[in-house]
Amino acid sequence: MSVEVNERSEPEQRTDQTPLVKLVGIKKYFPIRRGIIFQRTVGNVHAVDGVDLEIYPGETVGLVGETGCGKSTLARVIMKLFEATEGQLFYDGQEYTRFSRRRMRPLRREVQMIFQDPYASLNARKTVGSIIGEPFRIHRTVSKGKIKGEVQQLMELVGLNPEHYNRYPHEFSGGQRQRIGVARALALKPRLIIADEPVSALDVSIQAQILNLLEDLQAEFKLTYLFIAHDLSVVKHVSDRVAVMYLGKVVEMAPGAMLYRNPKHPYTGALLSAVPIPDPDLAAQKKRIILEGDVPSPIDPPSGCRFHPRCPRAQLPKCSTDEPVLEVHHPGQLAACHFPLEDRAIMETAGVSE
Amino acid sequence: MPEPLLEIKNLKVHFPTDDGLVKAVDGVNLTLYPGQTLGVVGESGSGKSVTWLTVMGLVTKKEAIIEGEILFRGQDLLKLPVDELRNIRGSKMGMVFQDPMSSLHPFFKVGDQIVEAIRAHQRMSKREAMDLAIDMLRRVGIPRPEERARQYPHEFSGGMRQRAMIAMALVLNPDVLIADEPTTALDVTVQAQILDLIDRLEQEFNAAVVIITHDLGVVAEHADDILVMYAGKPVEFGERRDIYYGAHHPYTWGLLQSIARLDEAERERLRPIRGLPPSLIFVPPGCAFHPRCPYAFDRCSKESPELIPENGHHASACFLPLADKERIFKEEVLQRS
Ligand SMILES: Nc1ncnc2c1ncn2[C@@H]1O[C@H](COP(=O)(O)OP(=O)(O)OP(=O)(O)O)[C@@H](O)[C@H]1O
Ligand SMILES: Nc1ncnc2c1ncn2[C@@H]1O[C@H](COP(=O)(O)OP(=O)(O)OP(=O)(O)O)[C@@H](O)[C@H]1O
Ligand code: SF4
Ligand code: SF4
Ligand SMILES: [Mg+2]
Ligand SMILES: [Mg+2]
Numbered sequence: 001m002s003v004e005v006n007e008r009s010e011p012e013q014r015t016d017q018t019p020l021v022k023l024v025g026i027k028k029y030f031p032i033r034r035g036i037i038f039q040r041t042v043g044n045v046h047a048v049d050g051v052d053l054e055i056y057p058g059e060t061v062g063l064v065g066e067t068g069c070g071k072s073t074l075a076r077v078i079m080k081l082f083e084a085t086e087g088q089l090f091y092d093g094q095e096y097t098r099f100s101r102r103r104m105r106p107l108r109r110e111v112q113m114i115f116q117d118p119y120a121s122l123n124a125r126k127t128v129g130s131i132i133g134e135p136f137r138i139h140r141t142v143s144k145g146k147i148k149g150e151v152q153q154l155m156e157l158v159g160l161n162p163e164h165y166n167r168y169p170h171e172f173s174g175g176q177r178q179r180i181g182v183a184r185a186l187a188l189k190p191r192l193i194i195a196d197e198p199v200s201a202l203d204v205s206i207q208a209q210i211l212n213l214l215e216d217l218q219a220e221f222k223l224t225y226l227f228i229a230h231d232l233s234v235v236k237h238v239s240d241r242v243a244v245m246y247l248g249k250v251v252e253m254a255p256g257a258m259l260y261r262n263p264k265h266p267y268t269g270a271l272l273s274a275v276p277i278p279d280p281d282l283a284a285q286k287k288r289i290i291l292e293g294d295v296p297s298p299i300d301p302p303s304g305c306r307f308h309p310r311c312p313r314a315q316l317p318k319c320s321t322d323e324p325v326l327e328v329h330h331p332g333q334l335a336a337c338h339f340p341l342e343d344r345a346i347m348e349t350a351g352v353s354e
Numbered sequence: 355m356p357e358p359l360l361e362i363k364n365l366k367v368h369f370p371t372d373d374g375l376v377k378a379v380d381g382v383n384l385t386l387y388p389g390q391t392l393g394v395v396g397e398s399g400s401g402k403s404v405t406w407l408t409v410m411g412l413v414t415k416k417e418a419i420i421e422g423e424i425l426f427r428g429q430d431l432l433k434l435p436v437d438e439l440r441n442i443r444g445s446k447m448g449m450v451f452q453d454p455m456s457s458l459h460p461f462f463k464v465g466d467q468i469v470e471a472i473r474a475h476q477r478m479s480k481r482e483a484m485d486l487a488i489d490m491l492r493r494v495g496i497p498r499p500e501e502r503a504r505q506y507p508h509e510f511s512g513g514m515r516q517r518a519m520i521a522m523a524l525v526l527n528p529d530v531l532i533a534d535e536p537t538t539a540l541d542v543t544v545q546a547q548i549l550d551l552i553d554r555l556e557q558e559f560n561a562a563v564v565i566i567t568h569d570l571g572v573v574a575e576h577a578d579d580i581l582v583m584y585a586g587k588p589v590e591f592g593e594r595r596d597i598y599y600g601a602h603h604p605y606t607w608g609l610l611q612s613i614a615r616l617d618e619a620e621r622e623r624l625r626p627i628r629g630l631p632p633s634l635i636f637v638p639p640g641c642a643f644h645p646r647c648p649y650a651f652d653r654c655s656k657e658s659p660e661l662i663p664e665n666g667h668h669a670s671a672c673f674l675p676l677a678d679k680e681r682i683f684k685e686e687v688l689q690r691s
Contacts, residue, residue, distance in 0.1 A: 066541040066542075066543065066544075067512065067541055173630055173631075174398070175630070176630075203397045203398050203568045204568055204569050204570075204571075204609065204612045204613055205397055205568075205608060205609060205612045205626055205627045206397075206626070206630075207612065207614075207626075208611075208612040208613075208614070208624035208625070208626030208627075209626040211614065211624055212623065212624055212626060215623075230541055230542070231542070231614075232542065232616060233571075233613070233614045233615060233616040234614045236614070236616060237614035237615075237618070237621065237624070238614075257620070260616060260617075270543060271542060271543060272616070273546075274542040274543045274545065274546035275542050275616045276542075276545075276546075276569070276571035276572050276574060276575065277571060277574060277615065277616060277617055278570045278571040278574050278598060278610060278613050278615065279574060279598060279617075280574045280575060280594050280595065280598050282617065283574050283575040284575065288546060288550070290543075290546060290547055290550060291543045291547075293497070294511045294513060294514065294544075295511075
């Protein structure tokens with residue numbers, strides 16, 4: 001069987017383009033401190049541990065991985081809400097790793113974030129109008145008298161009733177609150193939106209509304225997205241390319257369809273096999289790879305390949321001593337594994353019938 | 355046909371509130387047999403949890419107006435004296451909640467909490483109960499259960515807490531296990547582990563299992579039957595194949611079309627259900643789904659459709675003629691060949 005990839009985007013074509021965002025060897029460690037008077041560092045949480053990533057204008061890059069693998073930390077490093085421990089950040093070709101607050105200001109306008117929890121991320125005591133209009137007041141991009149009109153336009157754009165301008169967040173449902181978050185993120189006409197689990201807290205029926213909204217906005221405003229979620233079906237649906245993270249590292253990167261049909265990394269294979277499909281017959285054919293044990297601690301990650309204690313294909317000592325690096329397996333598909341899945345393995349892992 | 359384990363007859367649970375009467379559950383009928391796994395599906399606020407919390411006696415007549423019957427092996431739980439009730443509910447039925455922290459006490463060791471649960475219903479020494487608890491932790495797949503039993507809930511990962519909850523719910527060998535969104539907060543790999551565990555335990559204990567979820571994908575592999583709820587009422591019931599390969603209700607179609615599918619060939623636009631779930635205080639008249647239903651016609655806003663069997667057990671509450679339902683499902687809902 002030949003693996004044919006039918007994608008909207010051809011990643012190889014992009015090499016001549018400047019990425020909108022480029023990460024080189026990004027690490028973020030959180031020190032663990034002990035001691036009452038003299039605090040000393042007794043270890044580090046290796047939350048992000050050497051990530052290279054390029055996001056091209058107009059594309060959606062999906063970032064998927066289990067809880068605690070470092071997705072949100074990576075997002076915060078890109079926003080410079082956290083300082084990177086190591087590595088370099090580029091925006092539109094310019095390095096901004098050590099930018100001061102003041103120099104970050106224009107960039108903060110162009111890069112916006114949407115968060116998972118629409119409840120926690122909105123100030124409960126402010127009206128929806130003032131929440132969505134806040135970026136205008138901070139960055140003074142719109143004169144005072146015009147803010148209300150602009151905000152109501154934004155509300156309409158994301159499918160909220162502009163007459164609800166003076167209502168408070170608790171008067172809205174979860175899906176509507178997420179729309180408020182989207183409207184606020186759009187206020188400054190950003191180029192890149194980092195969406196951190198934007199639909200994870202919502203029912204499937206409302207999830208679909210928000211995903212369609214994000215898709216429409218991307219087409220209308222030529223937005224670039226970094227879309228973070230632990231739900232692989234959702235990530236694959238929205239993304240041109242998907243990066244799979246495990247314990248602080250990207251272990252595989254490929255266009256979504258390719259990843260689904262022909263995963264190379266055993267962790268990706270396991271993830272795919274675990275995703276529920278609303279089709280009992282297909283689900284029954286699917287060969288499950290049940291991973292044993294929990295994700296190991298990022299304080300003391302396993303030696304060699306971090307996945308080796310849970311990997312069904314691990315061969316010792318190679319996998320426990322040599323750390324695999326990302327290598328090209330097919331054009332556009334990178335994976336970090338010494339014993340990658342064979343090209344045919346997809347038939348069993350994802351349950352595709354010929 | 356075996357004896358039914360649990361029969362719910364015309365159950366209504368209404369909460370009086372300052373804003374008005376919340377009709378959280380408004381006429382639920384169903385029968386549960388040993389060894390059966392039932393998937394209960396519906397959007398947030400459709401009354402899924404309240405139905406089963408009422409069965410468990412965790413919603414009572416103190417806070418709600420409860421009507422109808424809940425027959426457990428023929429005995430109406432709503433009429434039993436409190437102490438008998440407590441015994442049945444504690445030992446014959448177990449419930450696992452969406453958020454395991456809400457039912458595991460943060461200040462007590464996990465093992466001790468299971469021991470308490472056992473000793474509330476069975477005469478047993480602490481030593482024996484602890485042995486049983488440890489054995490149960492082992493059976494739900496917790497490694498080194500002797501050590502784990504001495505730890506506090508915060509020392510467990512999300513998946514392990516969920517396992518501990520399942521251990522606690524099953525330790526008294528109940529006839530019914532109710533799992534309320536047991537995997538929503540978990541990663542897919544852990545979710546797969548937990549659902550497989552529930553499957554295995556169902557067979558081992560020959561219990562009836564109820565899995566509550568908002569995602570039809572989650573129960574595709576695990577449920578024998580599916581009950582779809584909308585605004586406090588069942589709108590469709592059928593065997594698993596009836597639902598996934600021939601659903602009859604427009605709301606069920608909407609749920610199926612909302613799911614981003616991993617196996618979609620190329621990016622298809624999702625088809626969400628338009629609008630929002632209704633307020634349960636001002637439920638739309640007629641068919642409660644009519645303001646959101648793309649197929650609604652005159653009758654839908656005037657009369658309320660009954661849940662009527664159309665094909666054996668397969669029942670739906672919708673006025674569309676059967677032939678139309680079958681045609682629409684084939685032509686518009688089923689996208690895959
Ligand atoms: N401010 C912090 N201080 C110390 N450790 C942190 C901090 N923020 C995150 N961590 C740790 O870093 C690791 C990665 O966390 P992160 O929140 O990035 O994961 P995630 O992939 O977003 O997970 P989730 O899916 O649960 O959101 C975790 O072990 C977490 O406990
Ligand atoms: N004690 C209570 N008092 C008043 N209203 C209540 C009470 N408990 C539940 N409700 C209401 O009853 C309705 C049904 O709630 P229920 O928890 O059964 O929904 P659900 O289908 O489980 O939704 P979810 O998917 O969000 O868990 C909701 O509108 C809820 O607000
Ligand atoms: S390098 Fe070895 S342990 Fe790591 S994923 Fe590949 S086979 Fe598994
Ligand atoms: S009864 Fe009418 S409104 Fe209700 S689901 Fe059927 S067609 Fe739609
Ligand atoms: Mg996160
Ligand atoms: Mg619920």
